Amino acid sequence: MTIDLLAIILTLLAALLLARPVGRYVASAFDTEKRSGIDKLFAPIERTLFAIGGVRTANQTWKQYAGTVVLLNTVMIVLVYLVFRFQGSLPLNPSQIGSMEPTLAFNTAISFMTNTNLQHYSGESGLSYLSQLIGIIFMMFTAPATALAVVIACMRGLAGKPLGNFFVDLVRSIVRILLPISIVAALLFLLLGVPQTLEQPVTAHTLSGAEQQIARGPVASLLSIKELGNNGGGHFGANSTHPFENPGALSNTIQMLLMLLLPTALPFTYGRMVGNPKQGRVLFVSMAMIFVLFLGVSLANEYAGNPVLSGLGLAQDHGSMEGKEVRLGVAQSALYSVVTTASETGGVNTMHDTLTPLSGMIALSNMLLNTVFGGVGAGMLNVLMYAMIAVFLSGLMVGRTPEFLGKKIEGREMKLIALTLLIHPLLILAASALAFYTPLGQEAISNGGYHGITQVLYEYTSSAANNGSGFEGLADNTPFWNITTGIVMYVARFFSMVTLLAVVGSLAAKRPVPETAGTFRTDNALFGGIWLGTTFIVGALTFFPVLVLGPIAEFLTLK
């Protein structure tokens, strides 16, 4: 156990050490004012791409920026939908996999474009290599690149600069950040034994003489961007529990570092871009505190094991091993479950359905809050929204109209934020209520009672937070689940991007208010505390009643 904890501490320490330099790198990669070495290296590639695409690179207004985001993403969804629908007749399909059913294709296309990667199909048997490459891997780059672009545009706006151009930011995200890092990571994974091939599955003859098809494919390339881009969709249905997708302790650690890399870096990027590094640091520390608290609860519960099994006389000395990979163990599984939900990646190395009730609740809570780092870009957007709510509610207590980064927060901004605040609980609770109401939804629940509540809640929360991990155990590949989760994912993703771009656009148009001794400070520990309080009371307490009926009731009745 000591070694396990030491491994966790070292992993988190490594993530901590990487966050600041990566954050600064991201900031300079998107700096359109100063030319740096990064520009010398990448600008020619980008210029060529813009020339080929005939892209105009002028600054956009918030409306143009948001419009481009939604339109381009929707076009990509349609294209990939068509690829999935006709993959049976398209090339690169050595295993002769058939075309996808419409609702599943709808769900899958949205799922990958929204950075969710809720996989209602099973990876290795549901998609042709063509679908994997131009459907899945293509979107695994463009989806996080979209969110990264949007959050960078917001940061520019908050800094009082023009928002920039979505095409430029999208291409920069991919060329300067996602591609270089994922190439290095893919090579590392190759070294650790992850396959990368377009050959058909291997046929193996077992000792008992049976014939077995062992699936393989372009796994290493997918794996790196799956984690780095907080995508989470695995090549294999079993995701990172599969030995080809997660051969051992080292690959497990690298995966977690990749998941945390951009989400933890963005607060520092933010601090640098808006010219207030302290504020970025305060937000980072606040999020890190929730993360550590959640990890502690999760670990304690997993180590404590399952009281029912103890009652049956089964030893729980190593904690709750149900649903876990023996080669990874309790600590690495619990850590992975917290990391994958905090970063809204959604890859799994353990079955979340089998987590002890409170650890399951922690995974769920990460997604309900969606502000414990959160997915690339999208998480930071949420964090900034809560920062503005915190400023608005308690900023009044210093006797001034609340200001955020020198801009007054007034009616128009609060209207947009109020709408955004509404959408997360509305999507999760209304969709879950619908699922409980119709037999179409209820039938999918494999495990009744309180656990069933958690299964359904988890599925929609994972969709709304664009996480994509499943609580599994839910028979979700039905038209009902495909369509409802598809809608939830799409709305959750783009609604808040548009509203928050609108907020930033509105703030950017205001004249900055000079900072004085009377200004509400947003870069000290006190503000960190207020941010935490707001996030918990406004964000989390909303879900307290349903959490009581789900994991908390399960925990209290599990004897």
Place this chain on the structure above:
Amino acid sequence: MMSTKRSMITSNIALQAAKESVIKLDPRAMIRNPIMFVVEVGFLITLLLSFVPDAFGGAMPRWFNLTVALILLFTLLFANFAEALAEGRGKAQADSLKQTKKDVPARKIAADGSPQMIAANQLRRGDIVQVLQGELIPGDGEVIAGLATVDESAITGESAPVIKEAGGDFASVTGGTRVVSDEITVRIESDPGESFLDRMIALVEGAQRQKTPNEIALNTVLMSLTLVFLIVVVTLPFFANYLGMTLEIPMLIALLVCLIPTTIGGLLSAIGIAGMDRVTQFNVLAMSGKAVEAAGDINTIILDKTGTITFGNRMASEFLPVGSHRLAELANWAAISSLHDETPEGRSVLELMKRLELPVEAALAVDSEWIEFKAQTRMSGADLVNGQKVRKGAVDAIKRWVLEQGGILPADLDEKSDQIALAGGTPLAVAVDRELYGLIYLKDTVKPGMRERFQQLREMGIKTIMCTGDNPLTAATIAREAGVDDYIAESRPEDKIAVIRREQAEGKLVAMTGDGTNDAPALAQADVGLAMNSGTIAAKEAANMIDLDSNPTKIIEVVSIGKQLLMTRGALTTFSIANDIAKYFAIIPALFVLAIPQLDALNIMRLSSPTSAILSALLFNAVIIPLLIPLAMRGVTYKPLSSTALLRRNLLLFGLGGVVVPFLGIKLIDMFVSIFL
């Protein structure tokens, strides 16, 4: 300075407010406050259920439904009462103002010069009226002839009459005030219904009260939270049904009402009205709530030096003999020249003598001829019976006078007079015939306490700029002495506008005071323009606040009131939202504990039973509103501190307090309620 004539809440107002709070239950009025409207809908449903308990298939007993309905009714009444109470003070004041307006006769002077009695409400702009001793002035206007003392207490509350005369800055009169002595002829400047009194009545009555920008923004957030909790409560039965539980409708309504921010929702408009009212009670008339809110955001205050920062009258503070003359000699002559001098400067010379305990040879001045100050000569004094001529006045004027008579100027004269100017003072020279004795150091004294106040303002992040017509040297000295951040010397009216624009271009909000017609453009340009009631009509129309006491220093207090208004809103919002934690822990276990007994572990307050827990939480929710009414009316105590210090204090009080108080309160109520259950 603050007038205390306006009474605090009387039992009459409270009674009226109690009536109003019932009238305000009208859903058409209620819907303007969506949070309380939700409570009203909850009330109506539970009321129905208390007569037909199984209307929606529920099984809750009649008494429980009725109790919930009653508690909700009182929650509504309490919120309405808060609003009515806040409005009440203004209404009472408006009523007394309306008394002043009633049936005033006016003596209109027709074109042919003949007087004609008509009713005041028939007067039009441009009409000429004559007002005799003891009569009420029938409308706002400008004195065009005569001089009178006018009692303005009906409007300002100040009983000492003021002098009004034709021409200059004391020519404007307000309708409804009374001429105490003499008579004046007034040109009416307002049409019926648009007079100052009309506007004042409308303002204090709150008839045209519009929600302020910050109030609208806050309301949006509160509505959003209400909707979030509505979603939570509406979807909850679907989760529960899946588990085979039935959630009773009154229970769900109780949960909803407890979670939505009813505390701040019920008090929000009362806070706004009370904030305006505090300004009014402070004898400042704010033209809109927006102006009061803007006052809280002020970054820069522009203040006139004379009358605001300093007393304005230059006082003798020192005698400086020149050449071979001694102090006592100089002082004696200075005093003799001032014996008949009624100007503040002259009197201050005699006061200084007294203070320094110097003797005056008053006998010398007996039967002397008094020479008055004239702008041409710029000196005054006396021609004594013995033929000596004593003069005191501007240094260069006295110098010329002495030289004309063939006198010689002492060598150290210029040096000493420059010293005085450098130190921010004004030198007066004293001479007798050909002999120049020395200088009187006239000093413009900074009002006591101003320095400390500017220091406080600095800590609040507010910059002060002093405007003065003085030369740069004098201005710099006073600025240093008073501790203002910046000054404009030799300032002309257009300089003020330039400074305001410069500050506004940096994103700052600027406040200023003024009274003259030439201040009007600047008053209009400033975010908060406070005009003096004694000032001209143009100034009063350009400003968005009028100080009825005509005390320019009050701008500083107005800023505090604006801040206090915003703080009170923020504090009660924080308190209201923080309350939710305890309410969750009271209601959620109560809601489910019958179906899942293990959930009793969440009943951390150890409330005695599910029904008692729900009723206690609801009762707390209702009772906290009247308990907070005094705070909403009075406002959170405001101390000029830095933002971080203020925030820490308020957060501790209202944030942490908001978390802890309901735990204690609900537990206490539960102990009481459980006796009856």
